[in-house]
Amino acid sequence: MIKKSLKWLGWIVLTLVVIISIFLIYVTAVDYKPPAQIQLQTNNNNGNELKQGDPVTVTTFNIGYAGLDQGQDFFMDGGTLSRSSSREQTEENLSSIRNILKETGSNLYLLQEVDVDSSRSYHINEVDELSNLLPEYSSTFALNYKVPWVPVPVLRPMGSVESGLLTLSTFLSTSHTRFDLPGKEGWPVQQMELDRAFIASRFPVDNGKELVLINLHLSAFDKGGEIRKQQLEFLANYIKEETEKGSYLIMGGDWNHALPGTVPNHFTSQQEWPKWLQNFPETFSAEGFQWANDPTIPSVRTLDIPYQKGVNFLAVIDGFLVSPNIEIVSVKGHDLSFKNSDHNPVTGSFILK
Template sequence: MLRKTLKWVGWIIAVPVAIAALFLIYVTVVDYKPESELELEATHNSKQVLKQGDSVTATTFNIGYAGLDLGQDFFMDGGKTSRSSSKKQTEANLAAIADFLEKAQSDFFLLQEVDTGSSRSYQIDEAAELSDSLPDYDSTYAINYKVPWVPVPVLDPMGKVKSGLMTLSSYQSASHTRYDLPGKESWPVQQMELDRAYIASRFPVEGGRELVLINLHLSAFDKGGVIRKQQLEFLDGFVRKESDKGNYLIVGGDWNHSLPGTNPDAFDSEQEWPEWLQPFPESFGPEGLQWANDPATPSVRTLDIPYESGINFLAVIDGFLVSPNIEIMSVSGHDLGFANSDHNPVTGRFVLK
């Protein structure tokens, strides 16, 4: 009897272990391994050409896969959920986001966390829907999160993820390139994590120079900030190289750092500074780069609990960094009350000097 019981105990232990081992082998074999530089396809709907002296607007918006509305929390931030509350809610969030973009009418939109086939957003192709809502814009898309199945949280797993960065433009573009960022988590964590990257889009400017528009989404949760340091060093080198060419540079997106010139203590909150949020390093980039942020409007909230004004910790981690040959005319955060995403969009108006 004892031998039979031990045999059953052995099977009870062995089967889950075998399933876990097979799963790890599978995700390792199919792991998304993008090239260090990847030329991206783009639609070419715009006829406008940039000229020196032009005034342009750019809006950056992490849309939180249209699933992180004000009623949501997120397990990676200390909450419980890993998916949008329902397909209906996801569609409502996405429609509201598209409506904002249509009304904003910026020349450039830099979007992050745009899903194209994820369990967490009910397989909705958000990139296609947003592109369709702005038919006169060039658009391009770069994957930065592609995993066949994320098995956590155990009782409500995130599941399949396919997500990325999306850039929309009302000006004619010459090229769009996905640059893979260095710094990876160790195996097997990396097999479930994002492959961080940025899109560098090039727009010819009459007179021979280019506007280089960078859409980025940097890491947030690596302990000790080792990965973030590697990413910033890589980006620093790229920015310096383009700056030396005399090109115009607009770098925007979700930096996942408290940005220079902003102070989270300015916002009402009952929560302490989250451990993952660090100040942006002062030594970044060549001399003369300019930050374009709105310190008066928070661009992100914490996700350990649903949003409640005056409770959640707030900060400014979304904004722009521009080259010295660009004049910053204005920067404004849009306080949407985190109704449809855990981020608020930020718009800058710039002149190419």
């Protein structure tokens, strides 16, 4: 009887090994491998030309695939969940996010974690939803997460993911380029991870120059922030090239660092500093560039537990870095109590000198 049980156990283990091997071969074969640069399509590019001296408002918002509302945690951050709680809740979150964008009324929006066709957001095309609900804006989308199946957590896996960055604009643009960021996790983790990138959008200015708008989302859970260091080095080189051209630069998004000029411990919390959060490195070099953040309003919460005011660790990781030829008029974090996303949006007002 014992020999028979051991034989069956052996067959079960062998079957599992074969299934896992076939799965790893499959995800490796179909792994999304974007080139270094991709020219992106822009829809509804009918905006006005940018004018030197006129205020330009930009809002950055990581919408958390409209699934990371107040009641959610996330397995990568120490929680247990990997999907939105329901299709209805996802639709409610997305509707509220749309209303927030409408009320903010910015010229430009930099959105991260916008799903196209993902199990975690019930296959709602959030890019189409937001683009259609904001018809006066042009829209440009770039993939940064495309995986046929993420098998964890085991009991309720994340499943298929197709997601990325969305830039919305009321200004006429000339091009939008997806730049692949360096630094990858090892095999097979990378096959189920994001392919980090940024969108560089170019807008002509009436003085003959260009505004280069960057929509970015850096890595988060890389040990010791080593991959983030590579990504920031790439950005520093990109900044240098554009500065030499005399371009205006506004770089915004989810930096996944505690940004300069902000003090996370300033916010009331019962939790310790999370392991994934790094201070922005002092070695980063961008001469004359200025940070535009709101240190008084947290832009992100921890996701190991649902949101509880005064309990979750809070920080400012969303904001803007702008070139010396841009005047910062104001920066405002929107305190939405993380009702529909694990992030709060941030709006900056700028003038091109």
